[in-house]
Amino acid sequence: MPVLVYCDTRGEMLAQKLRPGDAGCNDTDDNIGTFVQAVEQLPGPHRKKILFRTDGAGFSHGLLAWIASAGG
Numbered sequence: 001m002p003v004l005v006y007c008d009t010r011g012e013m014l015a016q017k018l019r020p021g022d023a024g025c026n027d028t029d030d031n032i033g034t035f036v037q038a039v040e041q042l043p044g045p046h047r048k049k050i051l052f053r054t055d056g057a058g059f060s061h062g063l064l065a066w067i068a069s070a071g072g
């Protein structure tokens with residue numbers, strides 16, 4: 001299952017991580033790593049307020065803690 005991150009306002013793909021077909025959906029490290037790559041693609045002024053969304057399969061308490069640690 002790949003992890004894909006898109007910019008909602010522009011429809012552009014910001015990051016992707018290709019994984020083996022038997023990889024679990026809610027791998028916290030994979031999701032965080034892909035979100036970090038996506039944020040790095042954004043110009044500095046647009047990094048102030050970011051809304052991260054994932055489906056239920058991508059959710060984990062680790063991901064929520066990572067978002068909250070940045071003031072989310």
